[in-house]
Amino acid sequence: MSLKRVLVTGASGLIGRLFFNHLNTQIPLKYDVYGLDITTDVSTRYELEKLLITENDKQRTAIPQDRFVQCDVTDREKLHRLLDELKIDIVIHLAVSSPFETDVDKLLRVNVEGTRNVFEAPGVQSILYASSVRTMLGYFIQEPYRSIEAHTLHDSIPIRKLTVANDPPIDGVFTPIEQAYFQSKLLGEQIAHATRDKNTICARFGWVNARNEAAGDRWECTVWCSHRDLCEFVDRALDALVRKQSGTYFVCSDNYQLWLDMNDAKNDLGFVAKDGSKIKA
DSSP, X not given: OOOEEEEEETTTSHHHHHHHHHHTSOSXXXXXXEEEESOOSOOXXXXXXXXXXXXXXXXXHOOOGXXXXXXXXXXXXXXXXXXXXXXXXXXXXXXXXXXXXXXXXXXXXXXXXXXXXXXXXXXXXXXEEEEEGGGGGGGGXXXXXXXXXHTOOOTTSOOOOBOTTTOOOOOOSOOHHHHHHHHHHHHHHHHHHHOOSSEEEEEEEOXXXXXXXXXXXXXXXXXXXXXXXXXXXXXXXXXXXXXXXXEEEEEOOSOTTOOBOXXXXXXXXXXXXXXXXXXXX
């Protein structure tokens, strides 16, 4: 029996390389994996976090040329042709303009138009769509989430964890680029939910960093996701897609003052985080 073919878009990014390398080192090998990106350069995450990347690091994490296709997801015709030629069954859609992008039009073009192109690709059976916990930042105008953001919440104050089913994303106090990113991720989820000919999982990923650590007094530490937990989730999600399941899930480690409910991922997918920030900074 042939292996399911998986394509990781945004494969040159931090999460894309993590997923590609993880899926290609599984024993036994479960998927035939390819990577797609507009560039072969190392993720800007490393530059933002001021990490020194050696040539050995680049070679170690690089995607082999016979497994990599260069394409802009906004190029609908080329994207669909490549997906057809590679006979892709499942797409892990990570290609994105980040909330650090300064060009709102480019962000919306990549995050919305590019995402629609992926979901409308003929022949693809299932899609794992990378949404973001940033869709929930509107709750920072309310307590106790405002105090979590300010890093002032006392341990004696209970936290009602937000759920996908009962707590829809709400508007908050955003800069124009943050608002555009917020809206683009919500539109991506709406595209996924409206897609009837594919199984779809929307993963609202938490904070992932190149250093793979949650340290300091940033609110992001409450929604940090370790590399190990991230890869564990993608394993569970792909298994679920093969079983023709769909859903929307928060994906974080088991962190101190985590304010997002992870029970859906546990109950539906069997995902249980193994790491987490346990001690207040």
